[in-house]
Amino acid sequence: MTSVSANRRRIIDLRSDTVTRPTAEMIEAMSRAELGDDFFRDDPTVLAFEEEVADLLGMEAAMLVISGTMGNLVCALSLSPRGSSFIVEASAHIQINESGWPSSIAGLTPKPVEGVAGRIGADALQRAIAEAKLRLSAPPRLLCLENTHNAAGGRITEPGHVAALADIAHASGLKVHLDGARIFNAAVALGRPVGDFTQRTDTVTFCLSKGLGCPLGAVVVGSAGAIQEARRWRQVVGGGMRQAGIIAAAGRFALSSMVERLAMDHDNAKLLATRLRDASLEVDVEAVETNIVFAGVPSDFDYDSFQSELRASGIVTMPPKAGRIRLVTHREVSASDIVFASDMIAKTFDLAKRQTRSAQAHSAAPNAVY
Known part of the structure; x- marks a missing residue:
């Protein structure tokens, strides 16, 4: 038998x-990419890709990184000083699946908040900020959100809720980072422009190597100042690249052909x-x-x-x-x-x-x- x-x-x-493995068309795009040296900021494919991504998400600047974890790390390093705390949903990827970089590398104390379907409630966030501001606590400087939420089963936080949480955080002096590893899944599922999810955030990371089908890579997006600082931290953690246009070419193909x-x-x-x-x-x-x-x-x-x-x-x-x-x-x-x-x-x-x-x-x- x-x-x-x-x-x-x-x-x-x-x-x-x-x-997922790259399609033949993606490999062709990678093979034809015009290359330079990204460290010297003269790789034309990287420059074009980063500009396209910033425009797409409605932010000032973008930077290519090797992975989503690296993207989250350099954003946190850029937005929050060592010795401070960050507020995060208790089962968020940053909290449970990124090898403990907040404490081991960034010097940050996590303040986990139990969410519902991966979503932090507005009242819960306000309580967490108030508790973290007590004299014996590490002062809160950052709110980390995740969309879609992996451990909750790919659940979506709608743009209005993201904005509401970001407004609460900003009013209390916190910066806001969005781990948007699968943000395009959220945008497609709700039929909303991806920029709707990022309008109130200070930095965003999204992955090229998940549903978008690229062999590697992620992108961080934010203000020009935040990305300039993130670029320095990328170099510190060993993320500097040379002919990175082969990665950017895959990303450009993915954003034009793999989203819908x-x-x-x-x-x-x-x-x-x-x-x-x-x-x-x-x-x-x-x-x-x-x-x-x-x-x-x-x-x-x-x-x-x-x-x-x-x-x-x-x-x-x-x-x-x-x-x-x-x-x-x-x-x-x-x-x-x-x-x-x-x-x-x-x-x-x-x-x-x-x-x-x-x-x-x-x-x-x-x-x-x-």
Whole structure:
């Protein structure tokens, strides 16, 4: 009998939208890029790209960086002095997934605030600012927001709420940084210009290497002064580049050709969530606003069996974390892939549950007497 894995010649990779590979057209654009030296600010492709991005987001200046984490880091270093604190949603990417740079590199004390669906409430922000201003606390200098919110399942903070939080922060003397790693997903999902999400923020980071399909790179955007300071910090942390036009060329292609198609990823995520829910998995379909789906798993679930069985059928996922599995749609996952993957996930999930129950029953049975 021919196995399922032999029938499928390609992998359906649902680990992240970072696994996307550049299209042939993007590689062609990279190969034809006019290059200079970015350190000397004479790479024409980088200069043109940074100007386009600043105009697109309605801000004064932009700077190309290697990654979203680097972008968040250099923005924080530019906006807040060492020894101060920053307010951040408790499960934000900066707080839980960026290797602790706020304390280890930037010298900042985090003040996490529990949000709802990844969104900090206005009252909660005001309380956090007041508490951080107490004499025995590190003084607050920065508010970090995230849009879309990864750990909340790609949830969107609408532009009006971003603006309201930014106004509260500014009124209290704080700067505002937006980790907009997937900000274009938010813009496409709501049908709003991306600049609507950034009007009141001081700096913004967005990734090229996620849904936009570039092999690497991110961009930071802000006032001319903030970006000038961020450029200095980029050099400090080893982010200076030379012929960076090959990255910028990929970014220019992505912004012209890869943004609107994000709606397909959102549709596929909703399809995946619906099919998994209908197969009795714990999925909140209404919470799927962009391209991330979370499926709950029992605490005694056989994770290893589940993953190995999925891999045998050509499906790759991240290990479960905090009682749930994250599944991310992207350009290299089609609607037909979603149908196949959801069927296999449901089937494998049921198998893993039965194996877990069987193992529990076996361990609970009295010792046989011979």
